[in-house]
Amino acid sequence: MQARSTADRAARAALSAVVEPANRKVVARVYATGAEATWRAISRRDPHLDTDGVLARRAEGVDGAALLQHAAGLGIRFVCPSDAEWPAGFATMPDTLDAGTDSVPPPFGLWVRGNGSLAACEPRAIAVVGSRAASPYGRHVAGDIAADLAARGWIVVSGAAYGIDAAAHRGCLAMGGVTVAVLACGLDMDYPRSHSELLARIAQDGVVVSELAPGMQPMRSRFIARNRLIAALTSGTVVVEAARRSGALSTAHWAVKLGREVMAVPGPVTSEQSSGCHEWIRNRGAVLVTDADEVADTAGRLGPDAAPLAVGEERPLDRYSPDVRHVYERMPARAVTTVPDLARESGYPPPFVEQSLRELAAGGLVLAVLDGWVRVPGAA
Amino acid sequence: MQARSTADRAARAALSAVVEPANRKVVARVYATGAEATWRAISRRDPHLDTDGVLARRAEGVDGAALLQHAAGLGIRFVCPSDAEWPAGFATMPDTLDAGTDSVPPPFGLWVRGNGSLAACEPRAIAVVGSRAASPYGRHVAGDIAADLAARGWIVVSGAAYGIDAAAHRGCLAMGGVTVAVLACGLDMDYPRSHSELLARIAQDGVVVSELAPGMQPMRSRFIARNRLIAALTSGTVVVEAARRSGALSTAHWAVKLGREVMAVPGPVTSEQSSGCHEWIRNRGAVLVTDADEVADTAGRLGPDAAPLAVGEERPLDRYSPDVRHVYERMPARAVTTVPDLARESGYPPPFVEQSLRELAAGGLVLAVLDGWVRVPGAA
Structure with missing residues (x-):
């Protein structure tokens, strides 16, 4: 295109x-x-x-x-399909449009605010969502999972709402991770208003996104529609807490339609806030997850990390993990790049990027130079 | 035989x-x-x-x-294969004996103490098991599930240990239900000793069982072997709480080998006591259950209740639920029987038996007579 x-x-x-x-x-x-x-x-x-x-x-x-x-x-850009920043995960949306009411219509474009890049969601992003009326247990677990995902280089995507969403964004930020908030209103408005500061922090290294033009107000139907973007931006959705009819489960429904993994965190059977999670594990095929390792493992099954390599001659790059390969692939072909730049470009935290570069250097694929790192031409 | x-x-x-x-x-x-x-x-x-x-x-x-x-x-009888009291659920054990180390060897016989009948397990019995070191949450849930199963006419089978086992027996007893305790020592000994009174109460309407002759002491390997009897007596096993390497999970392993349903109750992911349950739900095919309805629904899938009826002419009995049919089938062919006798014979609580008889009477299948109930000959 x-x-x-x-x-x-x-x-x-x-x-x-x-x-x-x-x-x-x-x-x-x-x-x-x-x-x-x-x-x-x-x-x-x-x-x-x-x-x-x-x-x-x-x-x-x-x-x-x-x-x-x-x-x-207002510092808001408009990202359209085929733009470099257009999320790769949205590619499956147009393809399913003909499938009738089961299809997931793509947005016309995405309004974006923040220093991060939507494209960074491509390698690995996870939606961590749940009830506004979350329990202390749910908020605790959401924060832990998001923080541990961030430490493993995953981007955490959520809806900036009270409860689970906010706990997920905060957990990710606490670990210096990149997080993406998808709103159900125009980006000239902070919603909920008391999350203004949280949204500003999200925009520092990540992005705040909406398909609604500035000036548009949040509405129930817009929250439901917004949830399809959260599902489409990620390789899997984790529902941390949700009562049986919670709107938070709509993200899981969209994820199923988009062929993404749905995960749910269990909780006490005596807690109404976990009943929707239990129902999805019991009857709707959600995978039970208890920590970030299990989330990464589950989402990796379908995500780009799990993509099978072409059969054939082994390339030097094949010896590395998908994450390290991704860092390599995000390096400019010939120019010198720095750890902070590459972190921004790849979506991984700077320490992970640095470690990856050292591993690649040990294999002769990259070289540390005076002002940064370069690929060794022809080595991969 | x-x-x-x-x-x-x-x-x-x-x-x-x-x-x-x-x-x-x-x-x-x-x-x-x-x-x-x-x-x-x-x-x-x-x-x-x-x-x-x-x-x-x-x-x-x-x-x-x-x-x-x-x-x-000592009031202990010895039940052998082909005796009327031999549990029908044990029939699958000999059949699998040739399958090598994966087979589940049957006991030589069963030592039994109590006023109930082992044969009562046949229609519907559920194992409710778990850690000795249970949390208050786990004991609460075990008691609730056992009580609600009892109210629905299920027999609850467990191992009389501290923690989940005791909570399950007690929950069942509190509802006037029938419960079966399988011990890993001779029945001349109460184990654990502080459960003497509990075991006596179990024996009032149910039974206490062991494959070990009087005089034999409890040992770790005998607990593991004992668990296969708990699995074999029931159409499904519910693990309420178990840490990852808990011995309580051995019942679940046996249940899998015997082709019985394995269920597990979730709990907080922050609780070590639920970690084995979560692992079994996530990786080993245990069905997540949160209450007795879900247990009955899951166990019924494989249990005798779910046995398909022969295709053909509908019989008058077909209009009734499997439970009511079972009550009917446990009535003597020509003699008068009473609700207490039929409750003992069928394993259902007296109120359920009475309700079933009234339903059967409305359909002309049984008749209330002066001193009890009789089948209407030829009506079924």
């Missing part, structure tokens, strides 16, 4: 300000005719897309280009 | 006083040549059965007939 034109971006931005997330009809039209034509159709009140005229009314006065400019002024 | 001769019984009693439980070689010889010939071979120090002469030395002075008489004086 080629890079988006300015007009295409503006149309996508406008769509994200007018159309509710996961609107299959509109998404299908974008696939069929492109974003610009879809936006024009909506502005003209196309009866197939907009039976009651709601979209056309909302679209009045909306200007995608102006929106992009306004967002940029 | 025909009823055992007195000499066969005496030989089996003697074997149970001399041979360690689950000795595959000796059990295989009993199958091949009968108990009497095997006992004679051991007394004569058969080198194939007794390489170091230990069995022959132990056998000196052991007299099976005298043992049976001594036991009878």
Whole structure:
């Protein structure tokens, strides 16, 4: 796919300000005719897309280009499919769009704020989610698992809500890890407001993301739709605590539809907050996990780490773990790079990157130079 | 199989006083040549059965007939294969004896004390087992599950140990249910001693059982072997709490070998006492259960309740639940029976039996008469 034109971006931005997330009809039209034509159709009140005229009314006065400019002024960028920062995990969404109501419609684009990169989710990211009304036990376990995942170089993705979500983000941050928050409102707003400081900390090394244009308010249906992005950004979802009908379980439902691993943490059978987790383990195929090792092991089964190598001659790089290989693959082909840069680029913590570089150097694949590290040409 | 001769019984009693439980070689010889010939071979120090002469030395002075008489004086009966009280669930043990070390050798016979009947386990019995060093949470859950199983007419089987076992027996008794304790020592001894009163209460409506002759002491290997009887008596085993290497898990191992359902109760991931349960759910195919309904549902899948009916003309009895049908089937063909008798015979609590009889009466299958209930001949 080629890079988006300015007009295409503006149309996508406008769509994200007018159309509710996961609107299959509109998404299908974008696939069929492109974003610009879809936006024009909506502005003209196309009866197939907009039976009651709601979209056309909302679209009045909306200007995608102006929106992009306004967002940029707030430090918010707009990432579109085929952009370098577009998450690789979203690739499975368009493919399933034809599958009818079971499909998971992709967003028109993603509004992003923060110094990290969404693309860093690609190697290994895990969703850690659960109830707002979490127990102290649940918050404790969510924090522990997130911290230990961060220490192993995983990115933790969650929804910045009270309870489990906040505990997961904080656990990850406490370990110096990278975490991603996906909101169900425009990024000009911090939601919940009391998490403003948490969101600012997340944006320091990670990103805060939404498919909703600045100005859009959180709503129940938007939370549900938002959860599909959390599932799509990650190779697996861990539900730490959820009552049987908790909205937190919708992330697990999306993960199943997207073919990602669903995991759940058990708890006391006397706790209502664990009942949804137990039900998913018992009847819905969620894998029971008790710590970050088990999460990594389970998510790795389906994740890129578990991708089988092509059969053939062994390359020097094959001797290394998938993580170390990934660090190598994120190095520029010829330029010198530094540990902090490579950490940012790869999504792994600096100590892990440094250790990986030392291992690669021992194998003759990279070389420490005066101001950083370089690949040894032809060695891999 | 025909009823055992007195000499066969005496030989089996003697074997149970001399041979360690689950000795595959000796059990295989009993199958091949009968108990009497095997006992004679051991007394004569058969080198194939007794390489170091230990069995022959132990056998000196052991007299099976005298043992049976001594036991009878203590209120202990000896139940042999093909006796009416021999548990139906043991039928799968001999069949698997040829499978080598994976087989589950049956006992020579079972020493039984109590007013209940081992045969009552046949329709539906569940093992509820776990650590001696149980947490208050584990004991609470074990008691609740056992009580609710009892209320649904299940027999609860366990090992009378401290912790989970005792909580399970007590929960069952509190609901007026029937419970079975399987010991790893002779029944002339209460083990653990501080459970004497508990064992006496178990024997009131249920039974206390051992494959070891009176006089034999508890030993670690005997506990492990004992656990196969707990598994064999039941259609499923529930592990309520067990650390990763807990001996309580050996019951689950036996249950797997016997093709019975294994269930485990989750708990806080921060509790070592639940770690074995979580491991079995995660990696060994144990079904997660949180209450008695889920236990009954899971065990029913493989149990006699789940046996498919023969395809064909619907019989009047088919309209009833398997439990009610079982109550009917336990009624004498022509004689009058009472609710207490039928409760004892069927293993269900009296209120359940009474309710079942009323349902059967509504369908014209049984009739309330002056001194009890009778089947309506030809109605089923």
